[in-house]
Amino acid sequence: MTAQMSEEEMRKIAESRVAQKKGFFIHLIVYITVNAFIVGIWAVTSGLTNFNYPWFIYPMGGWGIGLIFHFLGVFVFPKQGGDWERREIQKELEKLKKQ
Numbered sequence: 001m002t003a004q005m006s007e008e009e010m011r012k013i014a015e016s017r018v019a020q021k022k023g024f025f026i027h028l029i030v031y032i033t034v035n036a037f038i039v040g041i042w043a044v045t046s047g048l049t050n051f052n053y054p055w056f057i058y059p060m061g062g063w064g065i066g067l068i069f070h071f072l073g074v075f076v077f078p079k080q081g082g083d084w085e086r087r088e089i090q091k092e093l094e095k096l097k098k099q
Contacts, residue, residue: 017078024074031067035060 038056046052 020074020078024070027067027070031063035063 035056038059042054042056043051
C-alpha cells in the first residue's frame with residue numbers, strides 16, 4: 001500500500017493519526033480532571049469522616065467505557081487507509097471519471 005502512495009498522501013495519513021492520538025490524550029486528561037472534581041464533590045458533600053455511597057462510580061464507569069473504545073479505535077484498531085472521508089471522495093471522483 002505504501003508503494004502506491006505519494007509522499008504527500010503518507011504525510012496526510014500520518015498527520016491524521018497524530019491528530020487522533022492527540023484527541024485521545026486530550027480526552028484522557030479531561031476524563032481525569034472532571035472525575036477528580038466529581039470525586040472531590042462527593043468527598044466534600046458526604047463529609048470526610050462518614051463517606052456515603054460512592055455515586056461517582058456511575059458517571060466514571062460510563063465515561064470510562066467510552067474512553068476505552070476511544071483508546072481501542074486509536075491505538076489497537078487504527079484506520080489503515082487514512083480517514084473515511086478521503087476514501088469516499090476518491091470513490092466519487094472515480095465514478096465521475098467513468099461517466
